[in-house]
Amino acid sequence: MGIYDFTVLNTKKEPVSLAEYKGKVLLVVNTATGCGFTPQYEGLEALYKKYEGQGFVVLDFPCNQFAGQAPGTEEEIVNFCQLKYDVTFPQFAKIKVNGNEADPLYKWLKKQKGGLLGSAIKWNFTKFLIDREGNVIERYAPTTKPEDIEKDILKLL
Numbered sequence: 456m457g458i459y460d461f462t463v464l465n466t467k468k469e470p471v472s473l474a475e476y477k478g479k480v481l482l483v484v485n486t487a488t489g490c491g492f493t494p495q496y497e498g499l500e501a502l503y504k505k506y507e508g509q510g511f512v513v514l515d516f517p518c519n520q521f522a523g524q525a526p527g528t529e530e531e532i533v534n535f536c537q538l539k540y541d542v543t544f545p546q547f548a549k550i551k552v553n554g555n556e557a558d559p560l561y562k563w564l565k566k567q568k569g570g571l572l573g574s575a576i577k578w579n580f581t582k583f584l585i586d587r588e589g590n591v592i593e594r595y596a597p598t599t600k601p602e603d604i605e606k607d608i609l610k611l612l
Contacts, residue, residue: 456563457589458473458476458481458560458563458564458585458589458591459472459473459474459476459477459589460473460474461473461559461560461563463516463547463548463550463558463560464547464548465545465546465547465548466529466530466532466533466546466547466548467529468529468548471547473514473560476512476514477589478510478587479510479511479512479587480506480510480511480512480584480585480586480587480608480611480612481511481512481513481514481583481584481585482499482502482511482512482513482514482582482583482584482585482601482604482608483514483516483560483564483582483583483585484499484513484514484515484516484580484581484582484583485516485517485518485550485552485561485576485579485580485581486515486516486517486518486525486579486580487517487518487519487521487524487525487579487580488517488524488525488526488527488532488535488536489523489524489525489526490521490524490525490578490579490580492578492579492580492597492598495580495600495601496536496539496540496542497540498600498601498602499513499515499542499544499601500513500540500541500542500543500544501601501602502601502602502604502605502608503543503544504543506608506612507544509612510587510612511608511612512544512545513544513545514544514545514547515536515542515544515545515546515547516547516549516550516552516558516560516561517529517532517546517547517548517549517550518549518550518551518552518576518579519549520551520552520553520554521578521579524579525549525579529546529548529549532546532549533546552565552576552581553575553576561576564583564591564594567583567590567591568583568591568593568594569594577596577597578597579597580597581594581595581596581597582594582595582599582601582604583595584604584607584608584611586611587611592607592611593607
């Protein structure tokens, strides 16, 4: 099982195969609109705009599991991100990243790269960098700013 075997839901709750992103460098992020790290949307969008033409994509998975910091519907989240941070990278339906109800994609990601709390996701804006072959190369803490990941992205492009 690899990342391209997963199907996720877009913001309209329609299935999307991650095979659509085969051959691209991916940064998978669990996000929240009401978090102290929310301004990282700006850095994520800057990286996406800068390297999209070279095959880089940010995949945004809102998560409301951490202090209820991603309230609202998918439509409200998308509108907030577009209005406040001019987000253009792919956004998906809200998911759970920890516990029995964790999305299968996140169960797989955590198995590939553990973190400070073992496999559990510590907080919103945990990031997973995936190479063009679908391998999880690195996992970054929520405190890691998007611009601090740029050098690692460049190595994969």
